[in-house]
Amino acid sequence: MASSTTRKWLVGCGLGCGGMIVLAIAGPILFGLVLTRPMDRALDVQKELVKQYGETAAWTPPAGPPSPERLEAFLAVRRAVVPQCAKFTEARENFARMDKMGKDSDKPAKGELMRAVAKVSGTVFGMIGDIAELHRLRDEALLAQHMGLGEYTWLYTLAFQSWLGNRVSETDDTSHTSRAQDEGEEHARDRQLKMMTGLVRRHADALAKAGQATEAAAWLAEAERMERAEDPAPFSAAGLPAAWVAAFTARGDDLRAAWCAPMSEFDLSEVKKSGISYHVN
Numbered sequence: 001m002a003s004s005t006t007r008k009w010l011v012g013c014g015l016g017c018g019g020m021i022v023l024a025i026a027g028p029i030l031f032g033l034v035l036t037r038p039m040d041r042a043l044d045v046q047k048e049l050v051k052q053y054g055e056t057a058a059w060t061p062p063a064g065p066p067s068p069e070r071l072e073a074f075l076a077v078r079r080a081v082v083p084q085c086a087k088f089t090e091a092r093e094n095f096a097r098m099d100k101m102g103k104d105s106d107k108p109a110k111g112e113l114m115r116a117v118a119k120v121s122g123t124v125f126g127m128i129g130d131i132a133e134l135h136r137l138r139d140e141a142l143l144a145q146h147m148g149l150g151e152y153t154w155l156y157t158l159a160f161q162s163w164l165g166n167r168v169s170e171t172d173d174t175s176h177t178s179r180a181q182d183e184g185e186e187h188a189r190d191r192q193l194k195m196m197t198g199l200v201r202r203h204a205d206a207l208a209k210a211g212q213a214t215e216a217a218a219w220l221a222e223a224e225r226m227e228r229a230e231d232p233a234p235f236s237a238a239g240l241p242a243a244w245v246a247a248f249t250a251r252g253d254d255l256r257a258a259w260c261a262p263m264s265e266f267d268l269s270e271v272k273k274s275g276i277s278y279h280v281n
Helices: 002-012 028-053 068-104 110-144 149-163 179-209 213-229 242-249 252-257 261-267
Strands: 271-274 277-280
Touching: 028 110, 028 149, 028 271, 028 277, 068 110, 068 149, 068 242, 068 252, 068 261, 110 149, 110 261, 149 179, 149 242, 149 252, 179 213, 179 261, 242 252
Parallel strands: none
Antiparallel strands: 271 277
């Protein structure tokens, strides 16, 4: 059926499958400038960021909510990447239209199908550059704000998901998302869950060392709940502690304006390179 063909075609393009973009550059003369250079630039900036601030999984949150200065630094990073939102929004709409076409009819008109395939083909290759650009802009802004990916992941999750209630990735109509999108979102959620439970446990340790035993116990219990529920957002069930709510409420309008649902699958991802293949996960 056309719907099955559509989803297989999208997965075959390597976009969003299991949360990874795999760019096996088999024809370097044709694709080198278009595909590898943006990814290489993003990877270079990411390496510098990790060199200065360490891996995400190695960062330890401080014993308390973010200061106004650190929250402003986070918002400065978001302001640097939010202009990319329009490109990701358009791409998601193109994929949704293609998948909807397959679900609505077993035999769409040949010309209509070819136009849709051509448009999505352009979207796939365009998104490769867009994702690379998102990573480069994010990591350059993080360097400018003296913030590593660990702190960024921490504030992103607690502000956008725990406080505002957004998901890792969300659409208005999930009935027309592709299998590739669904798998990509699941992978992003699993990766974030692993990162965040580690960060929450280290935050609990920091609270304990600061003599805040009650608060430490609450965060440790939350890490255990997250693992049981496979929920990457701390306190999504009971609500954040009051001090955190107060910190985010003070910048509530700015935080709401800094969220982009279609881009969220890639907001916390990293670029990896293996031989002539690139992975974004």
